[in-house]
Amino acid sequence: MEKKWRTAISWHFHGESYVRGYNLRELIGNLTFTEAIYLVLKGELPTERERKMMDAILVTMIEHSIAPPSVIAARAVISGGNPIHVGVGAGVLAFGRAHGGALEDAMRLLQENIEKRADVIVSSYLSEGKRIPGFGHRYYKEKDPRAERIFEISKELGFFGKYCELVKEIEREIERKKGKRLVVNVDGAVAAVASELGFDWRLGEGLWIVGRIPGLVAHTYEEYTMEKPFSKRLNEEEEVEYLGKKPRELPGYFKRRR
Ligand SMILES: CC(C)(COP(=O)(O)OP(=O)(O)OC[C@H]1O[C@@H](n2cnc3c(N)ncnc32)[C@H](O)[C@@H]1OP(=O)(O)O)[C@@H](O)C(=O)NCCC(=O)NCCS
Known part of the structure; x- marks a missing residue:
């Protein structure tokens, strides 16, 4: 029966991890990180x-x-x-x-x-x-x-x-x-x-x-x-152009609702 999840990248055999068919224990110390990246992405050693x-x-x-x-x-x-x-x-x-x-x-x-x-x-x-x-x-x-x-x-x-x-x-x-x-x-x-x-x-x-x-x-x-949390590095006055409305009165109707 076809299983629901499939992968060809790595697997466990006899309690050990194998990446693209190679024993991970053997890769450690023998492969550079770049070689391991190449192996995991392409499936073969470079x-x-x-x-x-x-x-x-x-x-x-x-x-x-x-x-x-x-x-x-x-x-x-x-x-x-x-x-x-x-x-x-x-x-x-x-x-x-x-x-x-x-x-x-x-x-x-x-x-x-x-x-x-x-x-x-x-x-x-x-x-x-x-x-x-x-x-x-x-x-x-x-x-x-x-x-x-x-x-x-x-x-x-x-x-x-x-x-x-x-x-x-x-x-x-x-x-x-x-x-x-x-x-x-x-x-x-x-x-x-x-x-x-x-x-x-x-x-x-x-x-x-x-x-x-x-x-x-x-x-x-x-x-x-x-840096401090919430560090403020943007000088709004100098670096931000405000394009919105100038300050204006709230219409009376909205004030009455309060
Ligand atoms: C990187 C990029 C955003 C720089 O854009 P830019 O500073 O506006 O580019 P320039 O001022 O040198 O050139 C603007 C002119 O060249 C054109 N142009 C720039 N890159 C172009 C491209 N990759 N293909 C076709 N035309 C291009 C623009 O349409 C514009 O044409 P016009 O003068 O006839 O109006 C732009 O070149 C681009 O979109 N490249 C494609 C995406 C890409 O490779 N990104 C990775 C960048 S490391």
């Missing part, structure tokens, strides 16, 4: 080259200062008097299409269109007025240094394949069509390399979460230990 590439991906995503929505959400929730797991949870909930989501969207774009020419892909996005995930950056207008580093490492390790070629060709094609450079950003570069490693695009958000959680934990801990 080669040395795959482990190095995966390390580069995870390090790229680990932290990006205090301004991203996830960090503001996480620290605000800690400031409200909540424990770390609630703050980290709030941070994860702030991830979305505009924050972290571009990685999965770019992986999908590359994997679903790998047989198509870059000019066809770019035309179809631009004609519909859609933004192409993995391209453009608020500050980096010529090169995203993080993306460049990812490509450099992918070349050194032999992972600069068809997805990396396509992402670079799309970048050139955008410039040709728009007459303006929109750089391959860090999400575009990681999307290409994660695709080279064989990660399914539906794991894109998962990869992002795995990469960014350590940064979120650090921020929640810092907020918890360094």
